[in-house]
Amino acid sequence: MTIKKPDQVLPSSPTSTPSMMPMNIPDTSIRGEAHSQILENRGIRFLHKKATPCPNIKRLDDDSHEPNCPICDDNGWFYYYQNNITGMFVSNSLQKIFERQGIWEIGSAIVSLPTEYSDGTEADFNTYDQLTVLDYEVRMWEIKEYQPTANGFQQLRYPITHVEYLSAVIGGVLKVFVQGTDFNVVDGKIQWLGGHTPPYNPARQVGEVYTVSYFANPVYNVVQTLRELRVTQEMVNGVKQAVRLPQEVLVKRDFLPNGSEKVGGP
Numbered sequence: 001m002t003i004k005k006p007d008q009v010l011p012s013s014p015t016s017t018p019s020m021m022p023m024n025i026p027d028t029s030i031r032g033e034a035h036s037q038i039l040e041n042r043g044i045r046f047l048h049k050k051a052t053p054c055p056n057i058k059r060l061d062d063d064s065h066e067p068n069c070p071i072c073d074d075n076g077w078f079y080y081y082q083n084n085i086t087g088m089f090v091s092n093s094l095q096k097i098f099e100r101q102g103i104w105e106i107g108s109a110i111v112s113l114p115t116e117y118s119d120g121t122e123a124d125f126n127t128y129d130q131l132t133v134l135d136y137e138v139r140m141w142e143i144k145e146y147q148p149t150a151n152g153f154q155q156l157r158y159p160i161t162h163v164e165y166l167s168a169v170i171g172g173v174l175k176v177f178v179q180g181t182d183f184n185v186v187d188g189k190i191q192w193l194g195g196h197t198p199p200y201n202p203a204r205q206v207g208e209v210y211t212v213s214y215f216a217n218p219v220y221n222v223v224q225t226l227r228e229l230r231v232t233q234e235m236v237n238g239v240k241q242a243v244r245l246p247q248e249v250l251v252k253r254d255f256l257p258n259g260s261e262k263v264g265g266p
């Protein structure tokens, strides 16, 4: 029996899994020099972190990564190198939304990046790398358990630029903690001030849970490299030479705490 060819485009159903890839991927680097100028004029600063799998594994045979790994914070990946680079969100509408609001409420975006870091060293990208937007801040929230530490420091998922709101429910009453009175923000971390911390039960080693709304630089994870090995040829003094072209990567916003994240932590 032969199957009839479909005679129409099948409608996408709401239950079908949306593709991670955008419908079309504009390639701006084809414009050569103009593209470099766009990057210079419209580009934004990123901190690029290179990822590699965490080697804290007992045996490769069973891939048994150490539970409670302090090296990678149970991520399975950690970052071994970072450098500054100026890149650009490729899609124009995305760029405009970003310039207007400083935020994309969209799952994924494409970033075009030059072949070199700002300091001139060669740049390359791979899956699980991270790109942090340095010139903009977005509001995050996080729920955390108070843990006493040596200097009163507690770290959130992202380095804090400033805390907008921090509160806990203590004995059925909502208590708002005030920056400058109860805590300070030092080096992107919360530093609790003595005598103003949320309650802590040393016998059970359990601290009060608090919620915090804060601002931080948005972090994007590289989902996929697009057009990764891009080389063209250029005539230099009559001799053909291979030249790398700008790269494009598909990124997704890094999301807030998942199950594996440490509840307390320093």
Ligand SMILES: [Zn+2]
Pocket: 054, 055, 056, 065, 066, 069, 070, 071, 072, 073, 074, 075, 076, 077
């Ligand atoms: Zn690890």
